[in-house]
Amino acid sequence: MDGHTDTRMTESAGAGRDAESVSKFVESFAAQLVEAGMQRMAARVFAALLASDKGVLTSAELSEQLQISPAAVSGAVRYLAQTHMVSREREPGSRRERYRVHGDQWYEALTNREAVLKRWEAALRDGVNSLGPDTPAGRRLAETLAFFEFVEVEVASMMERWRVHRERTFGQG
Amino acid sequence: MDGHTDTRMTESAGAGRDAESVSKFVESFAAQLVEAGMQRMAARVFAALLASDKGVLTSAELSEQLQISPAAVSGAVRYLAQTHMVSREREPGSRRERYRVHGDQWYEALTNREAVLKRWEAALRDGVNSLGPDTPAGRRLAETLAFFEFVEVEVASMMERWRVHRERTFGQG
DNA sequence: CGCTTCTTTCAGAAATTTGTGAAGTTAAGG
């Protein structure tokens, strides 16, 4: 109950860190992400990377730590890479791939929601046109569209402010 | 191909509007929402409301327009109401319920993401504590936490700006 | 007070998603 006990232990996954604490965090944070709509394996992989010592793990390490097949790791990582939540690296001169989160990850991910927004906006624009901009429904769609456009711009500048704030607070990590 | 043709037609759903245009918009916008993670029926109901004349439809109208059972409407609406995407009204002196989107809906919905963020933050705080704030992983979690806290504040003020902007542009809808 | 109309709940059928083992592919190292 008092946070940060020191049951450090049984090496296993990392450099002798408390495997149980790590696992507890991974599972509970992943559960929250799942509840918000992320696929389970992707959420677990992401959480495991967040909680890892260097922010980097190999496929084999993930597979062992989370008790899932290499295939599952592969699928999860594909999803995470597509959505820019992790990046994949290849240790030169090895066929081992390493997956990494960096501090900037959420920044990246949010920035990429832009693509989704754009598609929504396109659908809305079509709607405004085909229903007519001067019908009640058309006006409603137009207002929705305006909201998204507003958000898009605002999020961009918000992210800029985060970059500044972050550098001040954490150095460039 | 040229947007806004005037095949107005076959009454059917609304007040003699072009049912086909409406349906096209509904299905394509809903598809985008689904792709972004929303349940299909919820997405279709929401899109139908957006494209409706008054922003209000009864259960029966939704059921007929979307060709789904009343049960499906019920489930979709429950979800949408929970997430504050629609509000339910009861026409006084009738057991007919009416569901409404208003222009402010996205504002509402986004505001309510706050609850989700709070849970994420809680999970992260636990993680920082149990892994230790001075470990590399702990620092990474702390930075992630800081990002969410930053976003939470920023989104709040962004929404305030939207309210102002909206009123200027559209009047109070 | 019971009838009628609308909505919700429930159990189950159907469809979709998820995770696995096994085979396939790529690339390093001898």
Added chain:
DNA sequence: CCTTAACTTCACAAATTTCTGAAAGAAGCG
């Protein structure tokens, strides 16, 4: 060039989710 180590793809089994019809539950209205 062959072997071997690693990741990916594929087909399938299992679990979960989704939607429906049917029954049950409210609430107006006679």
